[in-house]
Amino acid sequence: MTLSVIRSALESRVFNINGIALHVVLAGPASGKPLIFLHGFPEFWFAWHLQIDHFVSAGYRVIIPDQRGYNLSDKPAGVGNYSIDLLARDVVGVLDTVADSKAYVVGHDWGAAVAWYLAARYSERISRTAMLSVPHPRIFIRHLITNPTQLRRSWYLLFFQLPLLPEWILRRRDWALLVRVLRNTSPPRVFSDPDIEQYKKSWARKGALTAMLNWYRAALLRPSKFALDSKASRVKVPALLIWGKNDQFANEAMARESLQYCDDGHLEMFETATHWIQLEEAAQVNTLLSQFFA
Numbered sequence: 001m002t003l004s005v006i007r008s009a010l011e012s013r014v015f016n017i018n019g020i021a022l023h024v025v026l027a028g029p030a031s032g033k034p035l036i037f038l039h040g041f042p043e044f045w046f047a048w049h050l051q052i053d054h055f056v057s058a059g060y061r062v063i064i065p066d067q068r069g070y071n072l073s074d075k076p077a078g079v080g081n082y083s084i085d086l087l088a089r090d091v092v093g094v095l096d097t098v099a100d101s102k103a104y105v106v107g108h109d110w111g112a113a114v115a116w117y118l119a120a121r122y123s124e125r126i127s128r129t130a131m132l133s134v135p136h137p138r139i140f141i142r143h144l145i146t147n148p149t150q151l152r153r154s155w156y157l158l159f160f161q162l163p164l165l166p167e168w169i170l171r172r173r174d175w176a177l178l179v180r181v182l183r184n185t186s187p188p189r190v191f192s193d194p195d196i197e198q199y200k201k202s203w204a205r206k207g208a209l210t211a212m213l214n215w216y217r218a219a220l221l222r223p224s225k226f227a228l229d230s231k232a233s234r235v236k237v238p239a240l241l242i243w244g245k246n247d248q249f250a251n252e253a254m255a256r257e258s259l260q261y262c263d264d265g266h267l268e269m270f271e272t273a274t275h276w277i278q279l280e281e282a283a284q285v286n287t288l289l290s291q292f293f294a
Contacts, residue, residue, distance in 0.1 A: 035055055084218075087215070129235070185248045240288070245270065245273065
């Protein structure tokens with residue numbers, strides 16, 4: 001598999017993990033230190049295309065799954081198949097399949113939510129972890145309940161709980177709403193026309209859109225005890241939180257407050273960046289991650 005924006009040779013593999021087929025993109029030397037990237041909504045492995053060459057050239061074994069429900073991975077029916085516990089076990093299963101040592105884990109958006117869970121629940125599999133644009137789950141819940149501004153920013157969480165209507169609206173006019181959200185919440189040219197076409201192909205796969213929305217539905221309908229337990233959700237491995245002050249989905253106070261749940265946590269705040277920080281500030285994010293993993 002090759003894409004013009006990526007110089008590194010990519011391996012496209014499918015692994016049977018937890019009873020489903022997960023598509024995983026691999027790059028870099030098989031003997032390199034394992035580094036797994038976890039995408040969020042509404043993206044897929046391609047969300048990390050500006051990170052691949054940098055970390056391959058540094059000798060890492062780059063591992064990027066299409067998380068369950070997305071793109072080329074299986075899309076099991078039912079909200080119960082998208083609980084955070086299952087999502088995290090998928091990642092552990094991928095690591096058990098392709099890595100024989102602890103891994104570095106980086107997540108953005110929903111991928112960051114999974115990374116928070118992994119860092120607390122499966123710390124024996126993780127060396128260091130970085131979360132982009134998403135706070136610790138306990139902080140997020142607290143702000144949803146007590147902060148009207150954050151509740152307004154997170155309106156889509158409630159909208160996505162509706163059956164069928166979100167799918168119908170998001171598909172209309174060739175995915176116009178999803179495209180508009182991506183472009184209106186990022187600087188110009190962060191999402192190019194060719195990039196958008198890549199995303200549209202992934203959204204249009206059979207069952208993909210409902211599966212993607214089921215992540216949100218499961219979060220409210222089948223919440224994990226993890227987020228409610230301050231001890232169980234504490235992060236003991238070194239953690240780096242990367243945040244853009246102009247993130248339209250989450251306020252910066254949540255980033256700072258998340259550190260209270262980390263034994264060894266550090267925040268890097270970008271003054272002008274948005275939610276899509278690994279695309280918008282790729283060079284700086286890659287440097288920060290490299291320094292953090294060194």
